[in-house]
Amino acid sequence: MVGATISVGLLQDSLVALGIPDPGRVTTFGLPFFRAVGWMLAALSVGSFMFAAFYISPRVPGNDNDQLVRAQLSVDGHLASRTGAVAALCFGLIGLLMIPLVLSDVSGTPLAQTLNPTSWITAVNQVATAKAWAAVAAIALVVGIGGLVARSWLSQTLLVLGAILMIVPLGMEGHSASGGAHDYGTNSYLWHLVFMMVWVGGLMALIAHGRRLGPDLELGLRRYSTVALFAIVVMGVSGLINAAIRIEWSDWFGTTYGAILLAKTAGVIILGLMGFAHRAVIIPRIGQRPGLFVRFAVVEVIVMAAVSGVAITMGRTPPPPPRDPNLSTMAIQMGYDLYEKPTLANVFTMWRFDVMFGTIALLLTAGYLYGLWRVRRRGDTWPVQNTVFWLLGTGTLLITTSSGMGLNMPAMYSMHMIVHMVLSMVVPLFLVLGAPLRLLMAAYDPGEPGQPTVHDWVNAYTRSPLLKVLTHPAVNTAQFLFFFYILYLIIPLYELMISEHAGHLAMNWVFLASGYLYFWELVGKDPLPVHRPAAIRLAWLTGSMPFHLFAGIYLMQLTTILGEDFYTSLGLPWELNLLEDQRAGGGIGWASGSFPLALVFTLLFLEWRRDDRVIEKRYDARVDAGEDDDYEAYNEMLARMNSGQNRHTDYYGEEFRKSDPGSEPGSCG
Structure with a gap:
């Protein structure tokens, strides 16, 4: 509701900037509304599968953790997994609905005229956002069907990856994927979007578990708290990078787009403080008052939804003019310009930090060193x-x-x-x-x-x-x-x-x-x-x-x-x-x-x-040591062969002498 209301209020500016007619009230309200609903469903799917896989314990055969590979979901894990599957299926259906909505929005055509299959084909072939939603729908429907039939604990980890993958196409379109420095914009937006899903969805899954009074609530909350802390840091850094490459700092206070960014930033800070309250106040008391977590977390999710709604409106709000309105073809295609031919001498002096793989390299380094620190702290050694x-x-x-x-x-x-x-x-x-x-x-x-x-x-x-x-x-x-x-x-x-x-x-x-x-x-x-x-x-x-x-x-x-x-x-x-x-x-x-x-x-x-x-x-x-069976068998074989050869010679020698008189001494034979 927040996203749709703000978007409707800002629609006229968007239409003027894009030079397209009004597509009608259904599209005007429906596009941001269903986009926001889709984001929340995607978050619920990601969080539910993560909950089933990592936040609570499955049913391990014989309670032997070595048999975890054969573990099945507990009742609560099954409920969470089913929730994630249904949310993914609904997200896929919304993805299909978004195709004609997007076409209606970009063409200024009423929604009723874009519902025929021919228009869908046109939208997917010609409109990048519609193509992204088509990919979302395909992936989400596969994940949803897989979630309905999968019951093993091991399958939940694959469903987590699938649920994250189904939102990736949305991270590849929009303002971040166009214009100068769009490599930075796209990569930072992907980080931002994925960890928003992990953050929001995980808390929704925990609320559902807490309302059921399920087991391992304290364990799940502690694990989620660690993930949420990392997620909010990633969201903060990636959000600042994404904003910095698109607008000047002065535009934060002088434009509608900047005002939305400020509102979103303020919401994230408030949510960070609420997360700190979880760690400092709620978790230590969760054993005595489990209902306290649910009440507090419901308020937190409402704030999360409102912040997400504010973020939704950025896609329908014209950003400020680009810093360089005369981008070269190279900058439009790649996101940046090249000025000199690479050689063995200068290829290592050129530098443009890769927000995706450069960040992964740093995180992998830090994670490995942290694991090494834990090993050394326990007094164990690790090969250099x-x-x-x-x-x-x-x-x-x-x-x-x-x-x-x-x-x-x-x-x-x-x-x-x-x-x-x-x-x-x-x-x-x-x-x-x-x-x-x-x-x-x-x-x-x-x-x-x-x-x-x-x-x-x-x-x-x-x-x-x-x-x-x-x-x-x-x-x-x-x-x-x-x-x-x-x-x-x-x-x-x-x-x-x-x-x-x-x-x-x-x-x-x-x-x-x-x-x-x-x-x-x-x-x-x-x-x-x-x-x-x-x-x-x-x-x-x-x-x-x-x-x-x-x-x-x-x-x-x-x-x-x-x-x-x-x-x-x-x-x-x-x-x-x-x-x-x-x-x-x-x-x-x-x-x-x-x-x-x-x-x-x-x-x-x-x-x-x-x-x-x-x-x-x-x-x-x-x-x-005289314990080798092969060696003993070999010696016994030689002994048998030797004994058998002697008997063989004696027997035939005796028989030969009896049957062949010529073999007697002195005979001509």
Whole structure:
């Protein structure tokens, strides 16, 4: 109601700025209203699945946390999961409704005229926001159906990821995704939107649990409080970044858009103070007065909803004029301008911090060091080489995405290939050698029987059936090669991915995830459902190496220029032969891919030899102790053979003498 009311009041300014007619009262009120309802439903879905997965304990067979991988949801977990599924389904239906609403809004056509299927097709093909809502609807409906049928605890973690994924398309459109510095705008908005869902949805799920008087309320509230603290920090920082790149500081107080930002900022501060009150007052008294939490939290959710409603209106409020109204084509396409050709000398002096992957690199570093601190505080040790590998991985990720390599990746095929190879083959290799999952299990104690903790969660994930399938050598090798070949062999797909910031984000995420899974199975130090002998892994790597290298050779010989229209449209300030640059990229893919694979080959070969030496030493030790069954069996076999040979000779010798008189001494025979 807050979002719709403010939007209606500001609609006239929006229509004048966009130069479109009034679409009618139904669209005027319905678009912000249903968008706000959709956001709250998405938050409820994310929070409910997180609640079922992490905030309360499932039903663990025999209360043995080692059996967590086979755990089923408790009654309260089942109710939360069903709530999340229904919320996702409703969110998907709203996504479908938003397609004609968006078309009505941008065209100034009454809603009744945009409800026919032909108009929907037009909206999805021509209107970015409608396309985003169509993607939201598809993902949300899949998540909702999956939530209705999934009953295991392990499935809830996948549903959490799916629920977060269904809001990502909304983060890729709007004011943040257009104009100058839209890479900063989009990335910061994604951080902001995801953690708003986690924050708001988690509290709604806890309120529902508290009203049911369910168990583990104090445990769930403590876990949520930690997540909420992190979420509000991320929301505050990302919100400031997003605002700073779009409006001048003076516009905060002199424009309607700035006034909305101030109202939203004030609301977030109030919510932060309410969260502090939870930690300081409510949680310590939750055991004696559980009803106090529900009453306080309901007020907090109402404030959250109002702040979300204020945020909704930003999408229908014209922002102040851009700082630079004369953006170049390059700045419009990429979000920034390039001024000099990258070389080996200057590629590391260029710098533009990547709000997505640069932040992830910093968070992974901080998280690993925190886990290391917990291990050391308990008096345990941790291999130094693991820490070194992890820091090499996060440092390489930061430098690759934030230096001249990441800066020039969207503009040059050769730089694209460098970043691709580093993100898929170098960074994941370093990270898996850091053994992060073992560190988590070492940093946290196992939970009480039937009450799993981080240690038990990680242990269950490493034994999950899905991971067993994904890390099978055939499946793992196929997925790693598939993403490489599908991107570069299907030319229209490559052109689509490089022409949109969303495509760059998707590619980088796929490179990292696919490479991590691949090298985890080959040389990773973390446990897996099936740990295959080094000889088998070495054989799979050897068999797949030609396929890794063939793609680079193919690209070196390709005469069709991938993404030619996009690269040409950028208007780089230096001369660039696109075909030669593409061939250089193919050579980089061939050469740079061989170095990590050679390193992995060496590591596997050494591990194979080390395993052989261990087996030999064990065998020799058993022999020396007289406990080796094979050795005893071998000696018994020799004894039997020796005894059997003597009897055989005597018998036939006797028979020969009896039957052949010529064999007697002195006979001519």
